[in-house]
Amino acid sequence: MKFQIDSSSGPHIGIVTLTGRVDARNCTELQNSFMSWLMDTSRFVFDCSGLEFIDSSGLGTIVSCLRKALDHNGDLKLAALSPKVSMVLELTKASKLFSIFPDASEAVNSYVTGTKE
Amino acid sequence: MKTLIVIREKDYGWMSSFFPGVHPLVVPICNKPFIEFLLDFAILAGSTAVRIVSDGSLNSVEAYCETGDRWGIELGYGSIRQNDSDETVMEKNRLFCSEDRVLVINGFIFIRYADKAGLKSFFAETSSGSLSRCSSGSIELTGIPEDVSAAPGTLPFSLTDLHSIDSYYRLNAEILTDYPSPYVLPGYSNEPDCHMGRNVVISKGAEVIKPVVIGNNVQIMKGAIVGPSAVIGSNVIVDRESTVSRSIVLDNTYIGEQLDIVGRIASGNTLVDPETAFLVSMEDPHLLAGMNKAARRQGLVLIRYLAHAAIALLLILLLILPYLFFRILLSVTAKWQTRAVTFYGANEGKSFTSALPSISCGGTTCSLFTRLSLDRFPMFFHVLAGKIGVIGSFPLEVKESGHGETEIFSGYRPAVFSYAEAEDWPADAGESAIVERYYAVHGTPAQDIVLTVKAFLNRMHPGEQE
Amino acid sequence: MSASITMNLPSDIRYVRIASNTARSVAELFSGENGGEEGKYEEFRNAFELAVTEAFSNSVRHGNSPDKGRQIFITFSPENEGLTASVADTNPAFNPEIPPPDIFSYPESGYGLLMIRQLMDEIRYSRKDGNNTLTMHKKLKNPHNQ
Amino acid sequence: MMIRERNHNGVTIVMPVGRLDSSSASQFMSGSPSFSGNGKIVIDLSEVDFIDSTGLGSLVGIARKKREQGGDVRLACLNEKLRKVFEITQAFRLFDIYDDAETAAGRQG
Incomplete structure (x- = not known):
């Protein structure tokens, strides 16, 4: 789990790189970190290219992160979902809640241009 | 007439990652184990004895089919080796094949037919040789025909390859929509396009949209939508407000609440996207889980x-x-x-x-x-x-x-x-x-x-x- | 067959056929009394006979001591719509969980437990007071087709 | 254990008679000179009505020895009971199994 601010294109966008698994064991860590990241920005891109597995508690955490970002007038966009992770998102209907992009840079650009997906 | 079914590991090996621990011959297609389709065809073609030979283990096939009593035929099993040519296979089964006409179903193939009645006379009258072939198998006849005078022209059946999880998925869908009746398992209630087994509980507020096949002991809970084009196996629970459409749910699967299963194959705790062949194993029993039969x-x-x-x-x-x-x-x-x-x-x-x-x-x-x-x-x-x-x-x-x-x-x-x-x-x-x-x-x-x-x-x- | 049958045999391979034939007779009696018309339960009988034979040979083989007095105790009892056989000996303890041999290395032995496991519906091993007991159960009906 | 032998097209067909179990397996293994050497043989099991793991082990042993010496063994005429043993032990993967001994012998050599 890595966090960096991308301001190359203007607005501060928090890019979170998720790797490995997001599950019951480490989702609290993500939840807590997200609260501190919210101090810096409310616009997020979760780069999931290295994310191999997500379970329902991980999913719940990401959805709650989205809710918090929206509460702060921001957004949380997902990028580079592996087919397996996107199957879990579709299964649980979570895919309907997020804007999903094929890669992180497209997700970042969408904040600038305002395009949706 | 007799039928020799030759099935090799190289033809069905791809199945094992999707259906671990289940022999491909007993994997269900529209809730009917694959082997039963082959036996039905053999019987309609006029066979009284069938032998299944494979270079892989046939243990679980034998446990399911036993001696063929249920179908009123004599069912036997045999072993061949991986590199045996088709000719060697015939030699190894020479006694079985010597007396009679033999229909040889070779490969992991599905045989489609529309007209049940015509098959028997077709196989009795057609002269020997290869009848039909596709990339994963063929159908052949050996022995002397009873009467070639009325040799029929067109084949009353066609072959479908089973070579990928997508072909398996599409075959289920096609059978469901195009040809349900000849293939439905006996004991199912037969409303058009809606075939159901015993003890199916559809809760109030649940919706079943045709065409569907639903097995035995299935519970569809409140607000769930099943169909169109859904194959639900036996001992399945589709929990509240979940959707299962254009999908196959295999036996003993629990589908949790508020899930969307669209265009997928669900089996125990695994979910497969047939198009890409990606497979996810859920670790969360409240989402998808195998049912504990024990x-x-x-x-x-x-x-x-x-x-x-x-x-x-x-x-x-x-x-x-x-x-x-x-x-x-x-x-x-x-x-x-x-x-x-x-x-x-x-x-x-x-x-x-x-x-x-x-x-x-x-x-x-x-x-x-x-x-x-x-x-x-x-x-x-x-x-x-x-x-x-x-x-x-x-x-x-x-x-x-x-x-x-x-x-x-x-x-x-x-x-x-x-x-x-x-x-x-x-x-x-x-x-x-x-x-x-x-x-x-x-x-x-x-x-x-x-x-x-x-x-x-x-x-x-x-x-x-x- | 309503009661259990017990026999003691010397731990000597020459007695294997007595174990084997008795197991078959017991299986025939049991299946015959439970509605087995001719041939119907042939597989049950074959499997039961073979599994008991394997268990007996295992016991003889593992008791490789010169102590001629050793005995093997076999008990047959009807139980839960099936037949149970237990084979007990006083040999050193063995590990019933040994993995089956790799067939492509042409193993000349080691099939015994694998076969018992495949033939019977349930097996249990216990070690108590210097006795090994292998208990095996086979249902009369095929559990797959009920 | 009795062992009969016959010849078909120059191939020895060995036919054990009786039970192939732990009390007869060693006798069977030393029962025919054709079990060693590089010749090809067929073991006709039509007269074997019982086989256990030791009996199976002896067949595997003969096959291994023959193949190491450049020969081969084929099996013929397994009844249901015997076939089951080959099935559950996976031994069917090691043997060419024929319906009848003559066909097994026929195309060899």
Whole structure:
């Protein structure tokens, strides 16, 4: 789990790189970190290219992160979902809640241009 | 006529990653094991004896088909080796093949036909040789025809390759929409485009959209949508507000609440996207899970009874003094009454009546009474009598209006404590049903003991949890 | 067949056919009394005979001591719509969980337990007071087709 | 254990008679000179009505020895009972199994 601010294109966008698994064991860590990241920005891109597995508690955490970002007038966009992770998102209907992009840079650009997906 | 079915590991090996531990010949297509399609075809073609030969293990195929008695044919099995040519295969089975005409079904192929009646005469009259071929197999005839004078022109059947999970998925869909009737498993109710097995419970507010095939012992819960184009195996629960369409759900699968299964194959805890062949194994039993068949086995009934009776006895011994104390205390002040309540029993039509104490007092006395579960004390004796469990479903009261009967599901096992109480699940009937159903299929006697203790403690500290 | 049948045999491979034939007779009696018309339960009988034979040979083989007095105790009992056989000996303890041999290395032995496991519905091994007991159960009906 | 031998197209067909079990397997293994050397042989099992793991082990042993020496063994005429043993032990993967001994012998050599 890595966090960096991308301001190359203007607005501060928090890019979170998720790797490995997001599950019951480490989702609290993500939840807590997200609260501190919210101090810096409310616009997020979760780069999931290295994310191999997500379970329902991980999913719940990401959805709650989205809710918090929206509460702060921001957004949380997902990028580079592996087919397996996107199957879990579709299964649980979570895919309907997020804007999903094929890669992180497209997700970042969408904040600038305002395009949706 | 006889039929020789030749099936090699190289043709079906791809199946093992999607259906681990299941022989491809018994993998179901529209709920009917693949081998039955082949046997049906062999029988329609006029065969009285069939031999299945493979370079892989046929153990589970044999366990399923046995000697072929069920189909009224003589069924045998044989072994070949990996690199055997088709010619060698024929030599190894020479005695089987010598006397008669032999139809050789070679490869992992599905045979499609529309006209059942014409097959027999076709195979009797057609001259020997290769009849049809596709990339994963072929159909051939050997031996002398009975009568070639009326040699028919066009083939009354066609072959479909089974070479990828996508081809398996599409075959299911095609059979479902285009040719259901010749292939449906006997015993299914046959409404057009809607074939259902025994003991299918479709809850109020659930929707079934044709075409569908649904197996035995299936529960489709409130608000769930099944179909169009869904194949649901046996022993499947589609829980509340979930959607299963353009999908295949294999036997013994639990599908959790509020899920979308669209264009997928679900089997136990795995989910497959047939198009990309990606497979996800869920670790979360509340999403997708395999159903524990062992828990339903007869052998466990006794063990379960013993576990439940033991814990009931323990609780009786623990609670008898407080119970008597309350009883005497409250009887003196005329606040003790009993009310006979009749509940639905676990078996259909059976019910049991328990004289439950109803106390009319407020405050701490009353709360202590329920906290110690003394309000259910007389029910423990029903556990000893084997009528109910110590943990299971909320017992449903038999009412004059007949209300409640619709709520009874096949896994309903009334008990003193409910799984919902153990899991501290919302007490609303619809909500608690999820947990109860989940454990009805997954519970083990050991788990039951732990959950009973949990339920007992949860009742002791109401409202202290989140 | 309603009661259990017990026999003691010397731990000597020459007695294997007695174990084998008795197992078959017991299986025939049991299946015959439970509605087995001719041939119907042939597979049950074959499997039961073979599994008991394997268990007996295993016991003889593992008791490789010169102590000629050793005995093997076999008990047959009807149980839960099936037949149970237990084979007990006083040999050193063995590990019943040994993995099956790799067939492509042409193993000349080691098939015994694998076969018992495949043929029977349930097997249990216990070690108590210097005795090994292998208990095997086979249901009369095929559990797949009920 | 009795062992009969015959010849078909120059191939030895060995036919054990009786039970192939732990009390007869070692006798069977030393029962025919054709079990060693680089010749190709067929073992006709039509007269074997019982085989156990030791009996199976002896067949595997003969096959291994023959193949190491450049020969081969084919099996013929397994009844249901025997076939089951080959099936559950996976031994079918090691052997060429024929319906009849003559066909097994026929195209060799």
